[in-house]
Amino acid sequence: MDIVLEVFETFIGDRIYAGLLPLKQTQHTWSPLDLLSPLPNATWASMEEQAIQNYKWEPASQFFSVEPSQYAYMSRLPRDSAWRQAISLYFITWIFGLVIYFTVAGLSYIFVFDKSTMNHPKFLKNQVRKEIRQTMESIPIMAFLTVPFFLAEVRGYSKIYDTLPASSPFYLGGWWTFLQLTCRRIYMIHLGLHLPSIYKHLHKPHHKWVLPSPFASHAFHPVDGWAQSIPYHVFPFLLPLQKFAYIALFAFIQIWTVLIHDGEFYADNPIINGAACHAVHHLEFLGNYGQFTTLFDRLGGTYRKPGSEMYVKARGKKDN
Structure with a gap:
């Protein structure tokens, strides 16, 4: 950062x-x-x-x-000054978080999201407006909770590097290691958020959106959204990662979070945890807790395969 x-x-x-x-x-x-x-x-x-x-x-x-x-x-x-850096990082995380959210979710809503979903009985009245309002209320708090990670990274306490050290071959696998380790930890955190004693206080607001629009991607309780982001922020303090890769991965995560809420089920792939898998999670409230892949859901016995009719509908729309 x-x-x-x-x-x-x-x-x-x-x-x-x-x-x-x-x-x-x-x-x-x-x-x-x-x-x-x-x-x-x-x-x-x-x-x-x-x-x-x-x-x-x-x-x-x-x-x-x-x-x-x-x-x-x-x-x-x-x-x-640490004070100045903290203040600046807070506004960067807040304002640019909103810019990314409205840009990616807005484009997805206009060009990808199936508007007929809004006619479904489970799609709430004024749902898109409610999703945006919850996001607007949550992002400032999530930004505040995230600043300590960014501040520590900026002040040199992480393993983020600029040039590639030749002494460690492990550095070459930074991207892949980041995706795999963070996906595993997010799976565990997401699974924990579904424990009844935690779910009703933190994760339930996100499951209000049984049929989410792209604007539901960041419509969390702020502690819920922050908790699921912790693995991303902790990773560079444990393992090395190139600083431009860190920025690119952070942007990719924001985009991916929108994509798995866009309701377009083109990724009929046994490995990718795409929009169809996440739609099943919202419909059934259980299973498919992973972020990028289905690997840890399969290992944990929580994988729920989307019905083939979901992909048939998507292919039909694509052909038309």
């Missing part, structure tokens, strides 16, 4: 922090952010010089970087 943070700070954050917490005392009015960085008793020139000396820009990656403007040195809360 340090690459994303660098881009955000360069084009958005530097100007905001320079305006809210400027070095120049004569043009400053008090704000609550002063509690994070009290105004020093010094001249503008000395403060600017000290800020430039204290903060040294280092590119987040040798493959891609954006050099900061003078605004990066014009705030009392420097870029390398």
